[in-house]
Amino acid sequence: MANVEGAISSLDEDVAELKAKSKTTVDSVNKLEQSVDFNANDIADLKRDQLELKIDNENLKKQLLYSESYSRRENLKFICIVENTSDSVNNQNAAESSDSLQSENTKDVLFKFLEDELNITDVRKRIEFQSVYRLGKLRSSGNLRPIIARFLRYQDREKVMQKARAKLNGKDYPVFEDIPKELYELRKRQQNKLKRARQDGLRAFFSKKFPDRLYINRLYL
Numbered sequence: 001m002a003n004v005e006g007a008i009s010s011l012d013e014d015v016a017e018l019k020a021k022s023k024t025t026v027d028s029v030n031k032l033e034q035s036v037d038f039n040a041n042d043i044a045d046l047k048r049d050q051l052e053l054k055i056d057n058e059n060l061k062k063q064l065l066y067s068e069s070y071s072r073r074e075n076l077k078f079i080c081i082v083e084n085t086s087d088s089v090n091n092q093n094a095a096e097s098s099d100s101l102q103s104e105n106t107k108d109v110l111f112k113f114l115e116d117e118l119n120i121t122d123v124r125k126r127i128e129f130q131s132v133y134r135l136g137k138l139r140s141s142g143n144l145r146p147i148i149a150r151f152l153r154y155q156d157r158e159k160v161m162q163k164a165r166a167k168l169n170g171k172d173y174p175v176f177e178d179i180p181k182e183l184y185e186l187r188k189r190q191q192n193k194l195k196r197a198r199q200d201g202l203r204a205f206f207s208k209k210f211p212d213r214l215y216i217n218r219l220y221l
Helices: 002-071 106-116 154-167 181-188 191-199
Strands: 075-078 129-134 147-151 175-177 204-206 214-216
Touching (some): 002 181, 075 154, 147 154, 154 175, 191 204
């Protein structure tokens, strides 16, 4: 009996030890689960913060583009006006550096275009520019570098734009607002929507303050 009681006592000790180890293991598992849950919450918070930062960054970038677009509000871009490469000697505004060499009196070229294509009379008296220049470097004869014209008065810029829309429809001399490329690409994606709205007789236009925003019947889409 003494041996049996001793064996039972030893078993009781082993069971108690196993229970203690089991409790330790359960506690460790619970802590690990809590740690996993905590990490999962941390990851979710980080992802949310990252998304918010991305949205804030995109909004900031858009605001910078709007600001740049506003700084160009007096500008128009004239495309496909033939460049005169024969009067570089007579051009008083030509720079001495070959990198910025002007092959023509670009302002005279633009004045002639406004007279001939847009039928603006007394254009040299009625319209003043802050600057007129070709975009990019002169590379070869027959270049069709765009002309950027910065008007002295915004009202003149608007009148020329209206004339261009009326007179140049179907011709190879497009005239555009001078907006950043990124905003132009955003506009381009909405051109089909703009055309359909106008074909349906709706008033559709892009905002001047936010050039990528399309309004149809004064509703922002």
